[in-house]
Amino acid sequence: METVIEIKNLTYLYPTGNKALDNLNLSVSKGERIAVVGPNGAGKSTFILHLNGILNGDGHIKVMDMDMEKGNLPRIRQKVGIVFQDPDHQLFSPTVFDDVAFGPINLGFSEKEVRDRVREALEEVGLSGFEERLPHRLSFGEKRRVSIASVLSMSPSILVLDEPSSSLDPRSRRELINLLKGFDITQIIVTHDLEMALELCKRVVVMDR
Numbered sequence: 001m002e003t004v005i006e007i008k009n010l011t012y013l014y015p016t017g018n019k020a021l022d023n024l025n026l027s028v029s030k031g032e033r034i035a036v037v038g039p040n041g042a043g044k045s046t047f048i049l050h051l052n053g054i055l056n057g058d059g060h061i062k063v064m065d066m067d068m069e070k071g072n073l074p075r076i077r078q079k080v081g082i083v084f085q086d087p088d089h090q091l092f093s094p095t096v097f098d099d100v101a102f103g104p105i106n107l108g109f110s111e112k113e114v115r116d117r118v119r120e121a122l123e124e125v126g127l128s129g130f131e132e133r134l135p136h137r138l139s140f141g142e143k144r145r146v147s148i149a150s151v152l153s154m155s156p157s158i159l160v161l162d163e164p165s166s167s168l169d170p171r172s173r174r175e176l177i178n179l180l181k182g183f184d185i186t187q188i189i190v191t192h193d194l195e196m197a198l199e200l201c202k203r204v205v206v207m208d209r
């Protein structure tokens with residue numbers, strides 16, 4: 001199996017001296033869907049922020065044959081799409097179109113390509129035709145799906161989701177699980193939702209301090 005993420009001896013101290021990651025090792029294979037679980041404060045968010053170089057601890061991280069270093073960050077950030085827990089932190093544009101188009105526009109695609117990507121990404125999350133809607137007026141479940149679309153529009157190879165099922169009602173949660181089940185790209189799902197982890201993931205990584 002091709003390895004898409006390789007992390008060796010990753011340690012991270014916050015400037016406060018708080019050791020959030022202590023010698024973390026993990027490999028993820030292409031197409032794998034893994035759950036990362038652990039109590040609050042275990043370091044899950046800190047771990048995620050290392051996957052596209054927002055944080056930079058000691059140790060070694062490789063994403064699809066690219067070492068985590070400054071020169072590779074633009075490509076790594078296109079390959080690793082992170083969906084944050086709070087959609088209000090991810091969505092900031094006046095329309096759904098603008099939010100989902102933001103990544104592709106930044107990657108320099110033509111207007112037509114941007115439009116095509118937005119349409120396809122919204123289709124993938126079951127929100128076709130939502131282009132002109134206002135993100136802040138959507139339901140929480142719809143916002144979560146627009147957040148996912150805003151990452152899918154960059155055609156990532158690895159999708160990282162922080163607590164994707166949190167704050168969803170049972171029906172939206174079910175729709176989300178079915179959605180993630182349908183994607184064949186590599187997924188790293190940080191969650192407290194153990195039933196979802198069991199249903200979606202063959203492997204569960206437990207973090208504790």
Ligand code: ADP
Nearest residue numbers: 014016018020039040041042043044045046047
């Ligand atoms: P989790 O996502 O599993 O709840 P975090 O990665 O948020 O865990 O936190 C891991 C540890 O790092 C905790 O002890 C937390 O208090 C600490 N921490 C998180 N963010 C910061 C920060 N910005 N400054 C200092 N310590 C932090």
